[in-house]
């Protein structure tokens with residue numbers, strides 16, 4: 108009998124497996140937890156080419172983020188949609204860009220994070236071009252292009268250059284040709300462009316020790332470029348692949364760092380929407396840094412207070428957008444997979460999946476598409492099986508983060524820290540059947556975390572994390588998969604690329620859609636981070 112982790116955990120022992128003659132495709136749980144436990148990876152419902160999608164150790168396969176095939180989603184009736192297709196590609200894009208800009212201005216936190224520098228950041232004096240950067244090796248590959256380690260020819264500093272091919276953004280793989288309603292096609296294009304701008308806009312306005320930094324962005328006739336801080340310790344995914352699972356103290360430490368980043372994003376009105384080990388990088392000291400903001404979104408505004416008409420329209424758009432079935436299915440909250448309205452609380456569910464993955468070796472529900480995963484979640488009345496060998500503290504946190512009903516899930520943003528006026532140590536007691544109301548930071552699993560130092564960034568600057576990556580030479584990118592570092596980048600790195608000198612040579616050209624993409628961080632920001 109083959110046991111699936113999703114279906115049967117309790118009572119499974121090595122002896123059970125040996126009796127059944129099961130040796131292949133099994134995942135070893137570290138001896139520290141239970142030397143006897145071996146269990147199947149539970150992917151029997153996958154097609155052959157995906158059977159080894161998750162475990163065993165060393166066979167983890169990278170999961171791609173996607174804008175998933177949609178269930179019929181009923182958007183709110185009064186939704187204003189922006190079109191960029193009306194004979195003038197630039198007009199719509201400018202509207203999108205200005206919408207994004209104004210939506211970020213209305214976010215007080217995001218604005219204050221860059222209070223002094225924001226105006227001149229948005230109007231850089233001199234633009235960088237691809238010729239300024241010498242390619243060294245490929246670090247990773249995403250949906251729209253490669254991420255390449257590059258060296259600034261002038262300063263000799265290393266950066267990660269994320270390239271996005273304009274053609275891939277403009278041409279939709281899922282285009283249904285003549286059958287597709289032109290309005291839907293335009294809407295899809297709007298979304299893809301909006302997401303491209305969102306990554307650049309969000310990263311250019313935020314500064315947090317656990318979030319990757321953006322130094323420059325620019326574009327030429329074929330590509331968009333983001334020049335990011337190079338995070339040399341590789342993906343958490345890579346380290347999980349090496350180790351299988353992580354110890355509870357290590358998991359609690361990463362959970363705390365991710366939570367600080369998510370809380371900061373939420374306070375700034377941003378939903379991250381793509382938390383997974385592939386998007387968590389380790390810096391040289393072993394601290395976790397979130398990357399890939401391509402699916403992040405300004406959140407539905409909770410306070411609809413005194414708004415002008417145009418601001419209210421923006422909020423409606425936000426509410427609409429947060430119906431998008433988007434992300435990586437294994438880590439996406441059930442409400443996203445169902446295609447119903449959701450909010451920032453979805454990121455806390457994904458945190459539960461990430462913790463589960465670090466502790467168990469795979470996310471709680473797996474399958475080859477979001478419908479299979481959603482079916483499993485829906486069938487699972489009691490919630491995911493939480494292995495008995497985990498500590499009570501870990502079980503408790505997983506149980507509250509992985510609630511499929513978002514109204515019962517731990518509202519971590521609300522119950523983040525101890526309120527000084529709250530006399531009850533450890534927060535209020537939970538009411539049965541209701542949402543958990545005790546404070547996140549005071550949970551037992553975080554007893555070793557110095558939140559004050561972590562939230563201020565001093566911990567990240569002055570101490571080492573639980574896994575310190577081995578780095579002998581930053582240019583070797585030793586903590587990145589050979590699959591990528593051995594790739595050629597010549598085709599992707601055209602030294603003869605023609606830069607766009609001014610916006611005036613763009614009228615009527617598709618590049619006009621990307622007008623306003625270029626950005627340069629302020630001198631003080633650059634200095635602070637080098």
Ligand SMILES: Nc1ncnc2c1ncn2[C@@H]1O[C@H](COP(=O)(O)OP(=O)(O)OP(=O)(O)O)[C@@H](O)[C@H]1O
Pocket residue numbers: 170171172246247248249250251252254267269319335336337338339342385386388398399400401
């Ligand atoms: N700042 C960075 N430093 C080092 N490596 C990076 C950096 N940014 C990205 N990478 C590497 O490149 C990979 C792909 O980057 P990213 O996830 O941003 O691309 P993407 O197109 O959004 O990918 P996907 O389509 O899978 O979501 C990352 O998983 C990581 O390995």
